[in-house]
Amino acid sequence: MIRTELRVIYGDTDQMGVVYYANYLRYFEAGRNEYIRAHGLRYRDFEERFGLRLPVAEASVSYRIPARYDDVIAVETSMAELRRASARFGYRILRGDEVLATGHTVHACVDLEGRVRRMPQELVERLAGSVAGGAPGEE
Amino acid sequence: MIRTELRVIYGDTDQMGVVYYANYLRYFEAGRNEYIRAHGLRYRDFEERFGLRLPVAEASVSYRIPARYDDVIAVETSMAELRRASARFGYRILRGDEVLATGHTVHACVDLEGRVRRMPQELVERLAGSVAGGAPGEE
Amino acid sequence: MIRTELRVIYGDTDQMGVVYYANYLRYFEAGRNEYIRAHGLRYRDFEERFGLRLPVAEASVSYRIPARYDDVIAVETSMAELRRASARFGYRILRGDEVLATGHTVHACVDLEGRVRRMPQELVERLAGSVAGGAPGEE
Amino acid sequence: MIRTELRVIYGDTDQMGVVYYANYLRYFEAGRNEYIRAHGLRYRDFEERFGLRLPVAEASVSYRIPARYDDVIAVETSMAELRRASARFGYRILRGDEVLATGHTVHACVDLEGRVRRMPQELVERLAGSVAGGAPGEE
Numbered sequence: 001m002i003r004t005e006l007r008v009i010y011g012d013t014d015q016m017g018v019v020y021y022a023n024y025l026r027y028f029e030a031g032r033n034e035y036i037r038a039h040g041l042r043y044r045d046f047e048e049r050f051g052l053r054l055p056v057a058e059a060s061v062s063y064r065i066p067a068r069y070d071d072v073i074a075v076e077t078s079m080a081e082l083r084r085a086s087a088r089f090g091y092r093i094l095r096g097d098e099v100l101a102t103g104h105t106v107h108a109c110v111d112l113e114g115r116v117r118r119m120p121q122e123l124v125e126r127l128a129g130s131v132a133g134g135a136p137g138e139e
Numbered sequence: 140m141i142r143t144e145l146r147v148i149y150g151d152t153d154q155m156g157v158v159y160y161a162n163y164l165r166y167f168e169a170g171r172n173e174y175i176r177a178h179g180l181r182y183r184d185f186e187e188r189f190g191l192r193l194p195v196a197e198a199s200v201s202y203r204i205p206a207r208y209d210d211v212i213a214v215e216t217s218m219a220e221l222r223r224a225s226a227r228f229g230y231r232i233l234r235g236d237e238v239l240a241t242g243h244t245v246h247a248c249v250d251l252e253g254r255v256r257r258m259p260q261e262l263v264e265r266l267a268g269s270v271a272g273g274a275p276g277e278e
Numbered sequence: 279m280i281r282t283e284l285r286v287i288y289g290d291t292d293q294m295g296v297v298y299y300a301n302y303l304r305y306f307e308a309g310r311n312e313y314i315r316a317h318g319l320r321y322r323d324f325e326e327r328f329g330l331r332l333p334v335a336e337a338s339v340s341y342r343i344p345a346r347y348d349d350v351i352a353v354e355t356s357m358a359e360l361r362r363a364s365a366r367f368g369y370r371i372l373r374g375d376e377v378l379a380t381g382h383t384v385h386a387c388v389d390l391e392g393r394v395r396r397m398p399q400e401l402v403e404r405l406a407g408s409v410a411g412g413a414p415g416e417e
Numbered sequence: 418m419i420r421t422e423l424r425v426i427y428g429d430t431d432q433m434g435v436v437y438y439a440n441y442l443r444y445f446e447a448g449r450n451e452y453i454r455a456h457g458l459r460y461r462d463f464e465e466r467f468g469l470r471l472p473v474a475e476a477s478v479s480y481r482i483p484a485r486y487d488d489v490i491a492v493e494t495s496m497a498e499l500r501r502a503s504a505r506f507g508y509r510i511l512r513g514d515e516v517l518a519t520g521h522t523v524h525a526c527v528d529l530e531g532r533v534r535r536m537p538q539e540l541v542e543r544l545a546g547s548v549a550g551g552a553p554g555e556e
Contacts, residue, residue, distance in 0.1 A: 009450060010460075011298050011443045015291040015347055021195045022168075022289055024163035026428045032427060033487070042487065043427075056160045058200035066240075068452070069293055070459065105160075148311060149321075150439055152306045154486055160427050163291045172287060172348070181348065184290075208432055209311070209320065253519040299522075300442035305438075326556045334438045338477035378418075 004034040008071045016117030024039050024101050025059055026104045028091045031075030032105070037088065039126050047112070050120055052088065054107040061103035070096050082128050085109045140217045143173040147210045157205035165200055167230045170214030172246070174228065178265050186251070188191050189249050189259055193226065193246040200242035221267050224248045224255050279356040282312040286349045296344035302338055306369045309353030310383070313367065316409050317404050325390070328398055331386040332365065338383035349373050360406050363394050364389045418495045421451040423486045433484035441518050442476055445508045448492030449522070453504065455544050464529070466538055471504065471524040478520035488512050499545050502526045502533050 001115035014020040036043055036139040044054050068074050073095050086108050091134060109119045141233035145166060153159040175182055185191045206212050212234050225247050231241040248258045285303060289302035292298040312322055324330045345351050351373050366385050371379040387397045423444060431437040453460055454477040463469050484490050490512050497507035503525050526536045 007450070009296075009443065009447050010292045011300055011446055013293040014193070015295040016194070018194075020532070021159045021198055022164035025164065026426065030163075031426055044487070053155070053156070055157075055205070056202055056203050056330050056488070058199070059160055060197070061539050062197050063195055067196070070461070085320075097325040118397060121385045124498070142490050148304065148308050149433075150307055150437050153427050154432060154434040155427075156432040161428055165287065169285070169287050172285070183348070188361070195301070203295055208427040211403070294470070294472070298471075299476055300439045300446075302440065303439035331433070333433070333483070334480055336477070336479050337438055339473070340475050341473055346474070 002031070002035040002038045004031045004075045004077070006030060006067055006073055006075065007050055008073060010026060010069055012067075013069050014034055016066075018068055021061070021063065023064070024061045024103065025074070025091065027075050027093055028059070028061075028077075028089075028103060028105060031077035032092055034075075035077040035079070040131060041123075041126055046123075049082075050123060051112055052117060052120075052123070053110050053112065054106050055110065057086070057108045058106040059103070061101055063101050064102045065095075065098055067093065067095060068098050073100065080104060080122060082119070084118050087119070102116050112126055141170065141174040141177045141197070143170045143214045143216070143227075145169060145212055145214065147190050147206055147208055147212060149208055151206075152208050154235075155205075157207055159201070160202065163200045163202070163232065163242065164213070166212070166214050166232055167198070167200075167216075167228075167242060167244060170216035170230055171228055173214075174216040174218070175266075178267055178268060181263075189262060190251055191249065191256060191259075192249050194249065195244050196225070196247045197245040198242070199244075200240055202238055202240050204239045206232065206234060206239050214240065218266055219243060220264060223257050225264060226258070279354050280309065280313040280316045282309045282353045282355070284308060284351055284353065286345055286347055286351060286377055288347055290345075291347050294344075296346055299339070300380065301305060302341070302371065303340045303369055304383060304406045305351065305353050306337070306339075306355075306383060309355035310367055310412075311354075313357070314405075315344065315357040317407060319401075319404055324401075328401060329390055330395060330398075330401075331388050331390065334383050335364070335386045336384040337381070341379050343372065343373075345373060346379050351378065357405055358382060358410055360397070362396050362404060365397070365405060375407055418493050419448070419452040419455045421448045421492045421494070423447060423490055423492065423537075425484055425486055426548055430486050433483075436499060438478070438480065439510075440476045441480070441510065441520065444490070444492050444505075444510055444518060445476070445478075445494075445522060448494035448508055449506055451492075452494040452496070453544075456539075458541055458543055458548060461469055463540075469528065469534060469537075472526050472527060473522050473523060474503070474525045475523040476520070478518055480518050482512075482515055482517045484510065484512060484517050490517065495535070496544055497521060499536070499541060501535050504544060 047073040065102045081088040088106045151162045215231040220227040227245045292299045354370040359366040365385045429440045493509040498505040505523045
């Protein structure tokens with residue numbers, strides 16, 4: 001599990017005084033980026049090294065407690081399931097100990113022409129593996 | 140079912156050249172607003188006339204074909220389920236005949252202090268009813 | 279001058295109950311797209327037919343009266359100045375007769391490698407010209 | 418001058434492969450929040466303690482070098498001018514040593530009914546002053 005901290009800005013809120021519901025998917029993305037980076041990969045590697053993309057096929061969010069302006073929130077991202085040609089990330093958004101929202105995204109593994117492809121072994125090992133401390137290629 | 144047309148702008152896309160995944164929830168919202176308006180209500184009525192809010196409790200999207208810059212897309216919004224204290228909207232996003240994405244949102248019915256409330260009969264009838272042609276209060 | 283109508287959604291507002299200040303630049307973009315389309319061009323033509331791009335070099339907004347949720351607003355877009363290698367668009371955002379905001383954007387004319395280029399005569403004539411009723415290539 | 422670091426996410430980019438122009442105003446806001454916090458204030462204090470708001474009256478951005486996905490950028494925020502009833506913030510966005518963009522925002526000082534008000538002395542001193550290490554009320 002990888003933890004990313006973010007601060008809610010005004011631009012994230014709506015006039016109900018809470019974070020607009022679509023923005024949780026932005027937070028999930030920030031968490032997913034960090035997960036990938038922490039495992040020694042960069043998103044651009046998928047394309048450059050593997051000739052692959054991982055477009056989102058499915059996303060869902062369950063909203064429990066609204067996040068508010070100026071909150072420092074944490075996104076906890078984990079790999080929920082890794083299959084031959086898809087990956088499922090799970091997310092929890094917290095403020096301190098409170099769980100504000102949970103959700104997941106499912107990503108298909110496709111080549112640059114959009115055809116579904118088996119995920120290469122190296123990628124599987126990277127994504128499923130434990131966190132790569134100072135992995136090469138990581139910033 | 141209520142149909143809303145939108146044009147995709149640059150600001151909706153990401154560097155993969157397609158609409159960013161979170162923005163489908165913005166399109167769903169535009170469709171939901173139009174659905175509510177077409178049934179003779181305005182969102183502010185919930186609060187002003189009924190003392191109620193309908194915060195999103197759950198949202199999900201299934202992505203099939205990416206929407207692109209300058210596409211004219213249609214959001215088809217329908218009431219999928221109306222319960223004592225919640226409502227579920229269903230959405231389809233189309234480009235011409237192609238279904239680009241589907242999804243739903245679930246909304247809790249709460250009062251201004253956030254307590255779950257039974258939906259008033261008038262609201263149920265409005266939301267479930269057929270489209271209100273020139274309903275009073277509609278713009 | 280080209281006029282584009284838009285409806286403000288919840289996702290455009292912030293917790294002050296008004297449209298978030300960055301979103302006016304989204305509205306300007308929607309107006310600019312419509313301006314370009316009304317003159318018989320599509321944004322993708324710049325790249326495909328002319329090998330050019332028009333990245334934003336400068337943007338400014340003057341905010342007078344806040345736009346609010348559910349407002350129908352109009353973006354009036356005009357070509358303020360067309361120079362050898364740049365174009366300046368002017369914008370007004372209105373709600374009915376009220377001017378809510380004004381602003382402009384300046385765009386450099388560059389080739390696909392990012393070098394500044396003189397704007398081709400055809401492009402100048404298109405952009406400066408009067409609106410192309412049913413111009414070829416227009417949707 | 419206050420420095421805030423941010424990482425660019427996919428959702429910030431557009432299909433030109435660079436950060437969408439409106440999002441620089443989001444970055445400015447993140448920098449402004451941090452500036453205010455570093456001077457011992459929170460945005461909500463304006464309303465709660467002083468009965469005032471600082472809505473944006475003007476914003477402008479000058480774009481030099483595009484920010485890209487996954488970049489770590491720094492927003493440098495400073496108080497450019499503090500007048501009787503308005504404040505002007507200046508911003509620079511950097512990636513390493515490169516200045517990617519500069520800009521400013523002007524904010525009017527108004528009361529909760531929207532009338533222009535003189536800025537209270539305490540607020541002036543706070544905003545103009547040097548950074549408040551561990552000021553009370555700060556998180």
